[in-house]
Amino acid sequence: MQPLLRKLKMELAAAFGRRRQRRVEIRSVWAWNLEYEMSLIASLIPRFRFISFDTEFPGVVIQRADGKPHYLLSDDERYHLLKHNVDCLNIIQLGFTLFDAAGNLPDLGMGSDNIGFAWEFNFRDFDVRHHPYAPSSIQLLRSSGVPIDRLPFHGIDSRRFADLFFALNIGGPHGAYYWVAFHGSYDVAYLLKVLMKGRPLPPTVDQFLFFADIYLGNVVDVKHLMRFCDHLHGGLERVAAALEVPRLAGNRHQAGSDSLLTCSVFLKIKQKYFGDDDGEVAQRRRVLCGLHP
DSSP states (O other): OHHHHHHHHHHHHHHHHHHHOOEEEEEEEOGGGHHHHHHHHHHHGGGOOEEEEEEEOOOOOOOOTTOOOGGGSOHHHHHHHHHHHHHHSOOOEEEEEEEOTTOOOOOTTOOOTTEEEEEEEEBSSOOTTTSOOOHHHHHHHHHTTOOGGGHHHHOBOHHHHHHHHHHHOOOSTTOSOEEEESSOHHHHHHHHHHHTTTOOOOSSHHHHHHHHHHHTOEEEEHHHHGGGSTTOOSSHHHHHHHTTOOOOSSOTTOHHHHHHHHHHHHHHHHHHHSTTOHHHHHTTTTOOBTTBO
């Protein structure tokens, strides 16, 4: 009787999970609909104080001449390598997923718990015909469905995006918003470059973190949170698989989809390892993997 009861419970749990499985649509943002989509976000942010984000960019083109392994570098050396690459390269995509502490996503007035929305911004800053890139990275993005060739013609002017972003008032050192990334040093760096309207990143790691505080405020890196979680290792896909967190929309290496998966992984880690305590998570902010050891 006990095996049959266990089987029945498992089947009911699976059925319940299927009923609750939300459908998420990723809204693709270009120059022509940027103002409208940012106005939607402006109307939503009072209710959603968490923003998971991801960037796609043309890879890494500058390496250390001495071949020193990344794990042996100091924070300053890691930052200078990051800075040299970000200063000479341009962002391709930025993904935003807005959510609240319970994991609810915006439904855009549809009044359904089973649908949510995330955003994917496509920038014109990168032109594969003229700008430097790592060929393997561009090949990977193309194979993942990123519309590389459309960017110069239909993409967003990052300076216009910066103006609209600041109007949202969702950053700042004392802000109520949390920015969630996965292995986020390059994600923060490219977002800062956009918000600084293409100017070079600050010369030192301390100044970089200061500007991250000024422009964004509370940044939480999921990869850093994993250090406090037993048996969690690897990249975003591997961690999601270990936590049995599905990718709800899009493909890997697309910024909107990866920001959404980052949101799901963060929520699962917060619930499973931190007792769903936002304060516990907040204590681990401001440490960026890829920049700090």
